[in-house]
Amino acid sequence: MKHNNTNRYLPQSSVCDDIPRACNHQLVLKEFAKEQSLVIQLRAIVLPALKTEQSSELVSQMFESILDCSSKAIAELQHCLSDAPAVHMLVDDKKTVQRISKDIIDSNARPQHNHQSKRSKRVSESMSFETPVPHYDGHQWRKYGQKQINGAKYPRSYYRCTYRKEQGCKATKTVQQYDPVVTDAGGRDHSMMYTAIYYGRHTCNFNGNDNGISARKDNGERNTHINHDHVNYNNNQRSIVSVTCLQPDDDHKKFLGDNVHFDTKINMDWQLDPIESVQLDFDNWNWE
DNA sequence: TTAATTTGACCGGG
DNA sequence: CCCGGTCAAATTAA
Numbered sequence: 001m002k003h004n005n006t007n008r009y010l011p012q013s014s015v016c017d018d019i020p021r022a023c024n025h026q027l028v029l030k031e032f033a034k035e036q037s038l039v040i041q042l043r044a045i046v047l048p049a050l051k052t053e054q055s056s057e058l059v060s061q062m063f064e065s066i067l068d069c070s071s072k073a074i075a076e077l078q079h080c081l082s083d084a085p086a087v088h089m090l091v092d093d094k095k096t097v098q099r100i101s102k103d104i105i106d107s108n109a110r111p112q113h114n115h116q117s118k119r120s121k122r123v124s125e126s127m128s129f130e131t132p133v134p135h136y137d138g139h140q141w142r143k144y145g146q147k148q149i150n151g152a153k154y155p156r157s158y159y160r161c162t163y164r165k166e167q168g169c170k171a172t173k174t175v176q177q178y179d180p181v182v183t184d185a186g187g188r189d190h191s192m193m194y195t196a197i198y199y200g201r202h203t204c205n206f207n208g209n210d211n212g213i214s215a216r217k218d219n220g221e222r223n224t225h226i227n228h229d230h231v232n233y234n235n236n237q238r239s240i241v242s243v244t245c246l247q248p249d250d251d252h253k254k255f256l257g258d259n260v261h262f263d264t265k266i267n268m269d270w271q272l273d274p275i276e277s278v279q280l281d282f283d284n285w286n287w288e
Numbered sequence: 289t290t291a292a293t294t295t296g297a298c299c300g301g302g
Numbered sequence: 303c304c305c306g307g308t309c310a311a312a313t314t315a316a
Binding site for chain 3: 145147149156174
Binding site: 142143144145146162 | 293294
């Protein structure tokens with residue numbers, strides 16, 4: 001399976017302690033990038049929680065202005081540094097969860113089966129992601145198996161939708177850890193990466209669930225869930241706040257862009273680097 | 289007590 | 303027969 005290396009975390013700020021040195025422009029760029037990422041995440045938390053149209057409009061504009069300021073500063077810095085390689089800004093949360101493959105096999109090309117085989121996954125209805133947080137994808141899953149796979153270092157886990165029994169939702173997914181290639185210039189180990197493969201579209205209606213992850217509607221208009229949980233990443237226990245917008249209105253779309261779903265995970269300990277993710281865009285996925 | 293996970297058995301396709 | 307997906311009893315967590 002192909003792994004896309006554009007999947008990056010913000011590098012930790014490693015300050016060089018040698019006393020006399022010139023301004024570390026790369027560090028400045030990195031810190032700006034980190035700031036932008038944090039602002040974007042903060043925006044994703046704050047805007048859906050605002051009550052009125054007017055206040056969200058105002059706050060949205062303020063966020064835009066803040067991001068615009070740092071973008072201009074970054075652009076100016078990069079202009080001054082002709083040899084500075086482009087810094088990948090995390091201006092787009094989508095970059096943190098990479099869709100790495102999409103298997104589409106024309107269903108007309110395959111032989112007809114009147115009874116669908118219980119033991120063969122429908123490759124035609126799958127999508128695959130790389131992510132450090134495979135369990136935070138906006139849906140609830142029930143593990144039903146684990147298997148050591150030939151030649152793989154880590155076992156593969158099998159999940160089905162929690163609401164399969166009650167609602168007949170057929171969605172399943174598999175999660176498998178892999179060792180990512182470490183290409184970070186700082187030699188930092190971005191371990192704990194997973195490949196998550198999703199099979200089948202969710203047909204469940206997952207309002208009102210409350211097991212493990214708390215979900216709520218903040219009001220009638222904004223169908224927004226705020227989830228709190230923890231994740232262990234590189235041996236650091238981190239608090240995760242996950243915001244999921246199910247039916248974004250125009251205001252949401254304004255700051256979400258075309259991706260109508262989002263899921264930004266922020267680290268509540270600001271001394272540590274944030275983890276971001278994105279709500280998988282199940283509804284807009286072309287399953288056929 | 290209920291719900292979720294673990295784990296070896298089981299199953300069927302290749 | 304091997305492989306990987308699923309089942310379900312036992313175990314653990316809530």
